[in-house]
Amino acid sequence: MDRREMEALLERAMVGRLGLCVDGEPYVVPLGFVYHGRRIYFHSSPRGRKVEAMRRGPRVCFEVDEARRFLPGPTPCKFTAEYESVIAYGRVRFLEEAGERLEALRLLLRKYGAVEGAEALREEMLGDVLVGEILVEEMTGRKRS
Numbered sequence: 001m002d003r004r005e006m007e008a009l010l011e012r013a014m015v016g017r018l019g020l021c022v023d024g025e026p027y028v029v030p031l032g033f034v035y036h037g038r039r040i041y042f043h044s045s046p047r048g049r050k051v052e053a054m055r056r057g058p059r060v061c062f063e064v065d066e067a068r069r070f071l072p073g074p075t076p077c078k079f080t081a082e083y084e085s086v087i088a089y090g091r092v093r094f095l096e097e098a099g100e101r102l103e104a105l106r107l108l109l110r111k112y113g114a115v116e117g118a119e120a121l122r123e124e125m126l127g128d129v130l131v132g133e134i135l136v137e138e139m140t141g142r143k144r145s
Helices: 004-011 050-057 098-111 115-119
Strands: 016-022 024-029 035-036 039-044 059-071 080-093 132-145
Touching: 004 035, 004 059, 004 080, 004 132, 016 039, 024 035, 024 050, 035 098, 039 098, 059 132, 098 115, 098 132
Parallel strands: none
Antiparallel strands: 016 024, 016 059, 035 039, 039 132, 059 080, 080 132
């Protein structure tokens, strides 16, 4: 896939999977997210296994995919599917400044259809929500159509 195709999939996918390493073991977490300006934004509780893993090691990967239809083959090993997938690699940082957090949360709300909520969001409403940003350093994409 070319960069435009990969970014289009990242923009339209509804769920992504965050890949981490926890105590030497792989750990994958599904997330709601938004892709904007070569960055992936998500929100989280400030506590938990996922957040602790990112604080210890900010290097992450992030995967999205779309399976369109399965295509049977003459033998089980020849089955295939029409699909697109992207894996992005980068480093996560947690947004500290209120303006950055607000903008990222507004992008998330707009993506998931809560436009009025995005416009009404104010700094005093942020509470202890954690907002993460993955700066995409590299990405790869595959498709079969």
